[in-house]
Each structure stands twice: as structure tokens, then as C-alpha cells.
Amino acid sequence: MLTAIHPKLPMRNQTLTKDFYQKLGFRLCGGEYEGYLMLENDQVQLHFFLFEDLDPRENYGQVYIRTDDIEGLYQSLLTDGIAIHPNGHLHTKPWGQKEFALLDPDHNLLTFGQYLT
Template sequence: MLTAIHPKLPMRDKTATKDFYIDQLGFRVFGNADFDDYLMVEKDHIQIHFFAFRDLDPMENYGQVYIRTDDIDNLYKSCAANGLVHPNGPLEMKPWGQREFSLLDPDNNLLTFGQAI
């Protein structure tokens, strides 16, 4: 039986990634061990893991995560107020029955947030 998924995304700079997810998106560090080349963050029931990839070219990074939410409007307002929403990813209704918006983290990992309507 599958019970959860924790995507692993590349990061060039652990401090920058940590600051973005904690200070900008409201995640917190998960776990009590600090590994130089690995980071785990969580918010509500979502965990995202990151592995060091110092030579990553952000313009060639195709890391993507789709995160479902039950409060898309407030999440969008918070992200928009902090200037995080991607110019091509505003909140909109999609033909597949989801309201979605997207943003990019410091390494160009795409985070898409969606709520079924």
C-alpha cells in the first residue's frame, strides 16, 4: 500500500533553498540531523527533499512538483503578495477541473499548486 510521496529536487545552495522554502513559503526543516548535501522541509502534510547539485544549470532544470491544496485562494494571495508567482503561472481555472498557479524556486524547480473545483 502506498501512503506518501516525498519528491527529491536538485539544489545548488542549501542556504538559499532553505531560506526560500522557510522564509517565503512557510515550510519548516524536517528531521533533527543536518546533512551538508541534503535538506528536508515540510508544511502541513507535504515534504520536499533536496539533494546537492552544485553544477546545476537552472536554465536546464526540469524539476517539477504538483501540490494539491484545499485553500488555493489564500495560498495564492500569500505567494502573490511576496512576488513569488511566476508571470506565466497566475491563478486560473484549467480545463481539467483544477484552479492552479505556479512559481519557481531559486533553482528553477517548478512548484504548481492546485485545487479541484
């Protein structure tokens, strides 16, 4: 019965969040509303709610996003000047995933991964 999941993450500034995610290839979907933002890239949709008092150092929002071209995605983000998390460079993990991670402007952690076959 379940068909999809759309994580909801906090944001302090709607314009800043939209601009950051557009650099990652996301685009608006379903409209833009005051205090609420919906973005998508391929089959991945992320929602954001306004939380102006958020302290990014205390934000533990995290999303794991699967890809079928981890190397290509990683290189394209580096080429576009997107900062990779200092502890999140592309690496093969013991659990059979190749992963990397980055932080958005509100310190939501985005981890991208691909199954190793």
C-alpha cells in the same frame, strides 16, 4: 501499501533553498545534513539534494502540490512578495483544477492546485 511520496529536487545552495522554502511556510524536518535538506509544510514533504553544477535553465524538476485553499495561498504568497511564474498566475484549467505556479531559486517548478467542486 504506499503511504506517501516525497519528491527529491536538485539545489545549488542549501541555505538559499532553505530560506526560500521557509518563506513559503516550510520548516526543517528530520534534520539538516550536508548536501541534503528535508522540509515540510502540513502534510507535504520535499527533499533536496546538492547539485552545485546544476544549470537552472536546464532544470526540469517539477512538483504538483494540492491545497484546499488555493485563493488564500495565492494571496498570501503575493502579500509576502513571492514571485509567481510569469505564465503561472491563478487560473482555472480545463481539467477541473484551479492552479498557479512559481519557480524556486534553482528553477524547480512548483504548481499548486485545488480541485473544483
